[in-house]
Amino acid sequence: HLIKLFSTDPDVIAGTKPLVNEHYDELVFQEPSDLLCRLLNCAKSIAPPSNKTTEKEYAEKKSETLQRLKSARQRVRNEIQELSERLRITQENIKRVRQRID
Template structure:
């Protein structure tokens, strides 16, 4: 996701990417469920390691389905999360507003999921977790915002839902291990190709020498 730019007081040529997680966690209400309120869900924006994002985010707007009143909700302090009840899935809009007003808001679309995929019996103890890794890219940000982004978060945020969060740091480590394994395989294949290339060159030289001897004999 890329933040749009304003020409005023910006650091030309600077680019900063900030990782965030957009997500939702939905609990089936079980015996408490009714026709219109089958699940309690929470949508949120968080840091990959639960960092406090208020060091650069001023507030977050959650734009819900039009059946919710009001459909726009504003969260002004961390954790940036919103809890509601309902019965249906929909795409909600998450708009991030930054501490520097020169930086335009960034809009994310989050698919709210209430039901397991693949389908299975629901339990009030096991929520449906739907999270996505994003990188907010700031191009030519204002000088003050650039300094703040480079400094990074100074603390983490505690939330009751964090025990259900996905571990993106472990996934990142697994991805890096896969990349390393792929590089090792490529390196091994290249070495084999180089060795075979040397053998082919040697065979070519031998053939050329044989052809030369035959030519002289004729």
């Protein structure tokens, strides 16, 4: 099997189409019994999930991630603002103490 480390589809490269990663498991039976052959050949096959489901999950995950990033940015902004205010107050207090000393 050849391994592709990147997609050659121009739409995927341009970012207009999502990159889909699919995988499957394969079992190989060496000389299976007749009963096993009949059971495997008569079993109902399970259809793989559609790409729409994968795209929907990706969109939901992307939305959740963006929301968490926005929330984290807001927390950082708030903390910076609080620390800046504390720094300003501390600097004013230092000025007052220096003025009293002089």
